[in-house]
Amino acid sequence: MERVRQLIGEMLVCFFAVLLLTGGFLAFFHVPSDEMVPYSGSYEPLRGTLMSDAYASALNISLDVRGGLLIRQLHHTSSILLVAGTILWLLLGRFRYALVALGLGALAALSGYGAVDDLLSGAVLGKVPVPLWYGLHLLTVLAVGAVLVVSSRKEAARRPRTPALIALSIGLAVLAVLSF
Template sequence: MERARQLVGEMLIYCFAVVLATGAFLALHYAPSGEEVFYDGGYEPLRGVPMSAAYQSALEISFDVRGGLLLRQLHLSSTTLLLLGTVVWAMLGHFRYAPAWLGLGLTVAGMLGGYGSVDDLFAGTALGGVPIVVWYGLHLLAALTLIVSLVVASRREAARRPRTPGFVALTLALTLLVFLWP
């Protein structure tokens, strides 16, 4: 059971690498501002509609940036896989490890922060009137804390049971399989 937990933990690190790469690209085009602007992007039905700068930048990433929508979807799906993987990782450890609880809580906080930072209808109604910068900061803080938690837990598990080249290859193959599964 410990080896399976170690395998899932390694997969979570690779999954987080995808979240980090896509998130870095999205951050280059994102404006975490609640300032009201008029949409002037490529999506014709919304042109001239007042909205927050954060929501406008999310729409511009989706419609105007080449590959932007694909990367937004990959970021969301890899974050969802990270959440599900963290739940499996915590269950394999029988919820007895503090990093498992910390990782689970941080993943949920990071996802809520990501949803809140887009400032769409869901964020405005369900998540309350919290400023966009706070949501974006929560998203980034949770992501950084989560990777530290995963790396520390992975190093502890690798110290008890060293990784072999076959184990690393299996982990990479399973991670690719999870991402490419239809």
């Protein structure tokens, strides 16, 4: 059971690495601003519609940036798998780290959702400014990464990783991300 928990912990690190890579790509194109601008992208039915700059940039990433929708979907899928894997990790017995990672992961997901500023986030999450959501998202992502790295290092100190475990965790993480 300890090896399964360690395997899931390693997979969580892989999911987090995918989140960092896709999030870095998305950060180049995302505009964390709640300033209202007319939409000027390629989706004709929305052209001229007033929306926040953050939401317009999300539409721009999805529709106009090459590979942008794929990257957004990979980011979203990896975040779901990270939370689901953390719940499984919690059930297998790493309560201290898993509870912290689960709480931070939920906060990171909520703040990432608020940073896009679609219509539902304004209704559900309140009128918190988009730059604050974006800043909170970046801070919680760093905290989740720190928890995963510390936990992974402590697991490896108790029971060293083998090349087979690392290869299996990377393979399963890639399979999970691509098949989800």
